[in-house]
């Protein structure tokens with residue numbers, strides 16, 4: 001730890017040199033600056049640097065190194081474990097760096113490191129272009145992509161990392177490097193799942209795809225019809241084209257216009273069939289689901305970017321999430337999955353989700369550290385609630401879901417869907433051989449583990 005006089009002088013210099021703002025605990029705005037999506041996280045960094053550009057990031061990393069402080073990187077602040085903030089360290093806050101530049105001819109977008117999904121989707125939409133994004137508009141593109149990235153378009157366009165063309169990075173010694181298939185290819189490989197372990201991504205270049213039309217069927221079923229709805233959805237996906245995606249979501253019926261009174265505040269089984277194409281084709285695929293008795297529906301065309309912000313979770317809630325990736329989802333699994341919905345804490349914001357994979361995810365490049373690629377289904381329970389008195393029952397329910405799913409699990413997991421579940425789960429999220437290779441690269445790029453507020457890879 002640096003002596004106080006040195007820390008004070010360095011902080012004053014940082015305030016002077018940075019184009020963006022700097023917050024220390026005594027500054028007005030500090031509490032707002034340290035708040036993240038998950039209200040269970042309450043950490044007090046020594047310094048939060050709201051960087052305005054890549055030079056600010058370099059200065060902030062060098063400042064942290066000079067004072068021997070650890071660095072947390074904040075993009076959208078959505079990490080459920082609160083990895084965007086630390087206690088007593090430096091936060092490189094990228095939220096001001098959110099520009100997205102679309103090159104329609106090259107079918108590519110350069111996305112600044114602090115942009116959210118909504119910045120990306122709204123920038124590409126006017127060109128009829130899109131790429132795999134997360135399912136909430138406020139998630140940071142940086143954390144999402146570097147961790148793998150799944151969303152409504154992944155069965156069509158692959159994981160987000162499959163669309164990564166280049167990364168502009170500030171490394172632990174404050175250097176700026178570019179990683180792509182041609183430049184620093186080993187580092188580029190590591191950024192396909194290795195998250196924020198290797199530095200601060202000040203910009204990412206992503207491949208875009210044509211998406212002229214998008215449509216969906218969102219259907220709500222009574223819980224007693226859940227098993228039939230889930231089995232039907234499973235068959236629709238198994239027999240349908242890669243354009244079809246979505247998921248099964250048990251949730252508390254929300255007070256929305258399309259939800260009838262008798263479902264509001266009660267457990268409902270929702271099936272969302274998203275379709276990267278027009279309504280007529282979508283209806284043909286969704287027909288078996290539409291034929292089942294359901295209580296509410298939204299069926300028709302919808303701009304993709306609109307769906308992206310339709311189910312945004314509000315900030316300020318308490319969150320605990322986990323996930324298991326399944327080798328298969330046979331009927332006995334479906335029965336267990338649906339039965340567990342019966343003990344879901346209701347009414348809360350908690351959701352019990354089954355996502356399909358397959359399609360372009362399964363057909364994607366084999367070499368990256370994303371070992372969950374081959375699993376056809378993912379169970380993703382997320383506990384979302386308001387009252388701290390519910391902490392224990394909500395966390396327990398999420399753990400119960402995981403325990404239920406384990407007999408069908410491949411053992412691999414997508415790290416962006418889980419909190420801090422220990423080193424073995426990090427290895428499960430990267431693959432054993434990949435973890436070794438990543439640890440060697442971590443030693444090369446961050447031997448002191450300055451970037452440790454992530455699903456951490458210990459330097460070899």
Ligand SMILES: Cc1cc2nc3c(=O)[nH]c(=O)nc-3n(C[C@H](O)[C@H](O)[C@H](O)COP(=O)(O)OP(=O)(O)OC[C@H]3O[C@@H](n4cnc5c(N)ncnc54)[C@H](O)[C@@H]3O)c2cc1C
Pocket residue numbers: 037072073074075076077078079080082083084094113114133134135136138139140141142143144145146147148149150151195196197199200201202313416417453454455
């Ligand atoms: C409401 C909600 C919905 C979600 N939906 C999806 C979904 O549909 N699909 C999906 O795949 N995931 C989803 N996620 C998970 C999400 O992808 C991860 O939480 C992801 O890490 C969030 O990135 P962030 O930048 O918002 O978070 P942060 O908390 O800011 O960062 C998360 C991690 O990434 C690192 N990081 C962030 N930006 C950078 C950067 N520019 N350079 C280097 N490191 C960086 C941070 O240091 C931290 O370790 C969702 C999360 C939430 C809260």
